[in-house]
Amino acid sequence: GQQVMQIPQYQHVQEGEDFTTYCNSSTTLSNIQWYKQRPGGHPVFLIQLVKSGEVKKQKRLTFQFGEAKKNSSLHITATQTTDVGTYFCAGEHSGGSNYKLTFGKGTLLTVNP
C-alpha cells in the first residue's frame, strides 16, 4: 500500500538545540497533517498543510510542505523539555479515497535538560 516514510525514528537533543523530522511520500499528497503524542498519551493535532511550498509557524515550530507536495518537515527551534514526545505526519495520497490518512511511523524526540 501507499506509505509515508518518516525519519529519523529517534532523536535525542540537549535542551536548546534544534530538531527536525522529515516525511516523504513516493506519490503526491493532497494534504499533510502533523500530530504530537506525549509519552503515555494520545496523538494531538498540530497543523495541516495543503498548498505546494506552504510554510506555517506555531511559536518555535515551523512546518513546511514541499513544492512537489511529496515531502514535509517539522522544525523545532531551541527545544524545551515540554517538546518531548513522538511527532507523526499523516497524509492523504492524491487520487486516493479522500477519506483515509496514512500515518508515518513517527519520530520520538527526547530532550536532555
Add this chain to the structure above:
Amino acid sequence: DGGITQSPKYLFRKEGQNVTLSCEQNLNHDAMYWYRQDPGQGLRLIYYSQIVNDFQKGDIAEGYSVSREKKESFPLTVTSAQKNPTAFYLCASSRTGLSNQPQHFGDGTRLSIL
C-alpha cells in the same frame, strides 16, 4: 467537556475470546476511526466510518469487526481470529469523513493477552 471516551483503559484477553472496546464521542462528529499502534509502527487504520450505519475496512481489518448504529458510538470487537491482538488501540473522530479534517483521539485502550 466535549471529547472522545475510550473504555476500558486496560483489557486482557484469553485465548479464543472475543473482546469489545468501547468508543464514544460527544463532539457531534460524523466520522470515526479505529487505529492500532504498535511500538515503532506508527498508527495503522483498522476500520473507519464516515457516517452512521456505514463503515469501511482500513489497512489491517482482518480479525476485527465494528458497528456504527449510533452517531456517537463506534465499538471495536477484537475476535479470536486476530492472532496478535496485543497493542494500543486508539479511537478517533473528525467532523466529516474527508481526510482534510483534523482527527481527535481518545486516550486509548491497551489490550494484552493472558
